[in-house]
Amino acid sequence: MIHTTRRTAYHELVQAIEGFNASNLLGEGGYGTVYKGVLNDGTTIAVKVFKLLVEGALKSFEAECEALRNIHHRNLVKVITSCSNIDFKPLVFEYMPNGTLEKWLHIDAGDYLLDMLQRLNVMVDVADALEYLYCGFSTPIIYCDLKPSNILLDENMSAHVSDFGLTKFMSEESITHTNTLATWGYIAPEYGSERLVSSAVDVYSFGILLMETFTGKKPSEEMLLNLYEPNINQAMQCVSKIMELALNCCVELPNNRMNMNDVHVLLQKIKLQFQTASGTEGTISAEV
Incomplete structure (x- = not known):
């Protein structure tokens, strides 16, 4: 289990989410359902309740606990506490008021x-x-399920990666095998066909996520770009560089993909160039 400074009893969590009230539902996945709740001290939380009758849910719970036990980073979702009974296994996270990236790109894209x-x-x-995740530990952690619904946005629109149920810990080998499968459209070819997992798997998914974030189109949709920008020339130059980066992340052979450190550095460089060229700190709007 996760060791936290706070332990929360079953009845307090059930009370916090008002007895699994549908009005508190934030989202639902294959292995768990997430509810918004408020603890007795007034802390707003997100409670992920695992569906223990679903095959693989218990394994997902254990994998997420293992991953969250020692990781601490400003862009990873923060676990507040946990509770583990025989038939009730929830994880309690900090609440992200701006929801998922999925919501901003697709669900409520007309409003936000x-x-x-x-x-x-x-x-x-x-x-x-x-x-x-790759460099912060002696044993690299491979995320394995990067997609917009697993990216949460806080009150400042900072992103936090969530849902570590498919996470894999690398051994001394740089490649491992898995029996679990992530989301089609985001998985690398070697992951989908041979269940091979390495850091290159996440790089591939990151490339797909890049394209989706800047086109507003899901992997299964035709990617057309339609920008409405005061600084349209700078915006188009920025998007062109981002698409080139995304394609370099998504090449078929894992060994030919960029590593995440280089991706991170280049993306920061693209961001700085855009800010310099446009003379803006985020006042422009984009519609795709």
Whole structure:
């Protein structure tokens, strides 16, 4: 289990989410359902309740606990506490008021638009988090399920990577095998066909996520770009560089992909160039 400074009883968590009230539902995945709640001290939380009757859910819970036990980074979701009964296994996280990147790109895209700098900031945050997972430990951590619904945005629109249920810890080998499969459209060819996992798997997914973030199109959709920008020339130059970076992340052979450190550095450089060229700190808007 996760060792936290706070332990929360079953009845307090159930009370916090008002008895699994549907009005508190934030989202639902294959292995768990997430509810918004408020603890007795007034702390707003997100509670992920695992569906223990679903095959693989318990393994996902254990994998997420293992991953979250020692990782601490500003762009990774923060676990507040946990509770483990025989038939009730939730994880309690800090609440992210701006929801998922998925919401901003697709679900509520007509009402909420990310400007160019916000999109750059989100992707720099994600790259920073992934680089930490690979380099912050003696045993690299491979995330394995990068997609917009797993990227959460806080009150300042900073990105936090969440959901570590498919995370893999690398041994001394740089490649390992897995029996689990992530989300189609985001998985690298070697992951989908041979279940081979390495850091190159996450780089591939990052490239797909880059394209989706700057086109507003899912992997299964035709990617057309339609920008409405006061600084349209600078914006198009920025997007061109981002698409080139994304394609370099998504080459078929894992050994030919960029490493996440280089991706992170180049993305920061693109962001700085855009800020300098446009003379803006995020006042522009983008619609795709």
